[in-house]
Amino acid sequence: ACFYGCLGFGTCAFVCPFGAITMNEEDLPVVDEAKCTACGKCVAICPKKLFTLQLADKKYFTACASKDFGKAVMDVCSVGCIACGKCEKACPVKAIKIINNLAVFNYKVCQNIGECMKVCPTNAILKRK
Numbered sequence: 685a686c687f688y689g690c691l692g693f694g695t696c697a698f699v700c701p702f703g704a705i706t707m708n709e710e711d712l713p714v715v716d717e718a719k720c721t722a723c724g725k726c727v728a729i730c731p732k733k734l735f736t737l738q739l740a741d742k743k744y745f746t747a748c749a750s751k752d753f754g755k756a757v758m759d760v761c762s763v764g765c766i767a768c769g770k771c772e773k774a775c776p777v778k779a780i781k782i783i784n785n786l787a788v789f790n791y792k793v794c795q796n797i798g799e800c801m802k803v804c805p806t807n808a809i810l811k812r813k
Contacts, residue, residue: 771800
């Protein structure tokens with residue numbers, strides 16, 4: 685129901701030449717970072733532009749792309765970013781900002797401290813494995 689969410693077609697998994705993307709039981713892509721070579725084919729093919737390439741040493745990310753206001757997000761998703769600002773306030777190095785109703789990381793500043801994830805009320809901020 686989220687306008688910004690994955691369509692679940694699996695095009696990203698199909699185009700990945702390394703088998704690094706599989707679709708889970710909810711028809712959402714799961715990336716096996718050990719197999720990913722950052723070729724960018726998933727980034728290019730995703731119609732919603734949900735894939736980005738990030739440095740592997742940056743562990744935290746926002747697992748949401750919605751730019752809707754908090755109530756609209758909560759109406760259709762239990763784990764979406766509601767732009768509450770708790771992550772922004774908790775980050776001791778100011779590496780995360782709320783931009784267009786979404787928690788956005790500045791990876792040049794991020795030091796993988798993880799306070800953002802600890803305070804996120806919807807679990808929209810995750811840690812890479």
